[in-house]
Amino acid sequence: MDVAHLRREYTRGGLHRDDLPVDPLLLFEKWLAQACEAKLPDPTAMSVATVSPEGRPFQRIVLLKHYDAKGFVFYTNLGSRKAQHIAANQHVSLLFPWHNLDRQVHVTGVAEALSPLEVVKYFHSRPKDSQIAAWVSQQSTRISARGLLEAKFMELKQKFANGEVPLPSFWGGYRVNFDSIEFWQGGEHRLHDRFLYSRSGEHWHIDRLAP
Template sequence: MELSDIRREYTRGGLRRHDLPDEPLSLFDKWLKQAVEADLSDPTAMTVATVDENGQPYQRIVLLKHYDKEGFVFYTNLGSRKAMHLEHNAKISLHFPWHAIERQVHITGEAEKLSKMEVMKYFTSRPKESQIAAWASKQSSRISARQALESKFMELKQKFSNGEVPLPTFWGGYRVKVSSIEFWQGGENRLHDRFLYRHEADNWEIDRLAP
């Protein structure tokens, strides 16, 4: 098998300037709903890219948990590698790869920590097992074996079996304040449609980009 021979055509239709709203959130909302309706696996999964203090980029998959005009929200262990990166450099990139419907959305911006009240509200809405897992995993740290993680989980499950799971002090979330959003729609003959929204002052500037 030659990797260079793997290709497909994009035939689901294009994206035109007259299709675009003046601001990007309503288009993102429409596309996300269509991704959910298309029964895509993990439609809220997004690649989150950060940069360490040496300029080395890192990426990982995180689930989007909320979005509005104030930004895009996700949650994580505040001792994780991504959180450490954001302490040094708040610039961040998000990417939604909706391959099955031949679409991508790319977002750039800066991350700011959520308030404790916002974090608490979401944490208490999670299944109890997920709450316990937040306590059990010291995210991004080295562990000797999976058994150690499972043993810690079972120990905590027993500890919290008869009561509520408190919010860990080391667990929180971020809101990504958007600088730009790019919408990518696959097109025939590799003539894809790309539109970039850039936040300038209180307005959104829209540019078509070459594929």
């Protein structure tokens, strides 16, 4: 299949420096709200990029579960490949791909483990089946068949049918304490608008980047 000719123009409008707030979270919150209003599928989906101890980059999609001035939060199996990478190198990047709005948000920062209190509070807010599924999968390990997962799920569903699902010791989360956020707005003729917020002490420095 020849993909070289597949392209479209980005015509949804520009991003101007005068429109940028001092705090990048204000713009992120505005864009996220607009992504939700536009009914984009999985507006909180973000790519998390980590680097293995051998220096190989890896990416995967997770869901953003909270954000504030302290950082961006996601949850995962602590035995997963991403968690192993973070244990060796806490520097990660996040990417929110809001294609239908011709937008991307790129975040860099340091991933720090969440407190047990934060983890257990979120874990018990999940649907019960999702709590059970956390027990079933030893994430990133090799398995011979999907049937093994389904059988284990049904076994645990019966076990916890009349009681609370305990928090697995191998399940937790991370907060990405961010030091840069780039906002990308697609533009006609590939003349995109890109603005990079870089942390400078207690303040943010803003640069326009060439597309």
